[in-house]
Amino acid sequence: MQTSLTSAKISGVIVSYNPDIDALRHLVAAVAPQLDQLFIVDNGSRLNVSSSINHGMCTEIIELGDNYGIARAQNIGIERARSTGSSFVLLLDQDSIPASDMVAKLLAAVLAKQEQGYQVACVGPHYTDSRQRDAAPFIRLEGLKLKRQICSASNTLVDVDFLIASGCLIPISTIDAVGMMVEDMFIDYVDIEWGLRAQQLGYRSYGVCAATMKHALGDESIAFGKRHVPVHSPLRHYYHIRNAIWLCRQKWIPSQWKFVLMWRVARQFAFFSLMTSPRLEHARMMALGLLHGVVNRMGRR
Incomplete structure (x- = not known):
């Protein structure tokens, strides 16, 4: 059955590790109203994340007790989303803040591409880092060079090779076909590996210029x-x-x-x-x- 805007069930997965609690609360408050469910998977933070977050806005806070890496934490969250019948999962880092309509814009883009017959790996927002002068470009390989793909208009969809994990909306059916994140990588390049693996299997990733998010890169x-x-x-x-x-x-x-x-x-x-x-x-x-x-x-x- 074709997923529609009204029938789609979307679960969010936030991976946390020693987060700034105020920033994490801000993220939860911003994204929870856009989702059907929200899971926080904590990688052994020094503070007790569960006691610091409003449980009324989260479906479940999963405390792993140790740092197992972002890939395993994402996989655990994805499995919880799958087990509850979700059709999409939204991955988020603790240092991201989505716009109030980000998820709706991403979902509309996925469904439009699927309606056109494309196999969609994932879609992601146009994000900005306050320390950078310009919004981060999307990336696509052309020949032997990584080309920066700039949003020419707010309604543009940009065909890319991969997306950063934070803000990424992925159909559960795609994860079933492509596979989970590689846990041995622990952190870094996890999203690049998954995106390229999906691409090799015929799935396409898109940057959605109308969907926006604030995100901090690096310390x-x-x-x-x-x-x-x-x-x-x-x-x-x-x-x-x-x-x-x-x-x-x-x-x-x-x-x-x-x-x-x-x-x-x-x-x-x-x-x-x-x-x-x-x-x-x-x-x-x-x-x-x-x-x-x-x-x-x-x-x-």
């Missing part, structure tokens, strides 16, 4: 030319490098993507080794990530 940022580059901890840069190398080693990844990923690794290694402090620690952790990606040492560091 801080540094000015570099006309851009502000998000900067993470040395440990996060370890995961960036390791998971990019691991992804390059997958047989199903197209050769163009392998080239782009390796070039990206080289640029990140050089930039963060020279431009961020502590430089030696960033370089050491990225070198370790490179080694572990080559020898297939995955999971939590």
Whole structure:
């Protein structure tokens, strides 16, 4: 049976880890009215998330008791959504704030594309980071270059290769066909891997320019030319490098993507080794990530 705007059941999954409680409350208040159900999956935060959030706005708060990574937390939330009969799942990070009509705009875009006969992997909003001058572009690979796709109009749908997980609306039927998130990746590149895997199976992802969201990238940022580059901890840069190398080693990844990923690794290694402090620690952790990606040492560091 074709899903309609009125029959769609949408569950939200927020993954939290040592969140700013006020920001998390703001997120819950913003997104809960747009959903049928809302699950928070907490990855072993130091504070008690369950006692800090209004349970009247959440279907369930799942406290894992330890940090198992964003991929496993997302999978647990997705399974809960599936078990309750949801037809769509909306993934969210703790540092995102959706517009009041974001989910409705995303759902309308999915249903329109499905009506046209497309197999939809996911749709995601046009997001802004207050530390950046411009809204973040959508990304698509053309040849051997990642092309930034800018929204030319508010009603535009942008055909992309992948989307960031936060704000991503995914049909449960697509997850059934494509599979779950790779838990061994732990964090970083999880959404890229899933998006590219879906693409290889004939599913398409779309950026929805009419749907908007605020989202923070990185712990801080540094000015570099006309851009502000998000900067993470040395440990996060370890995961960036390791998971990019691991992804390059997958047989199903197209050769163009392998080239782009390796070039990206080289640029990140050089930039963060020279431009961020502590430089030696960033370089050491990225070198370790490179080694572990080559020898297939995955999971939590």
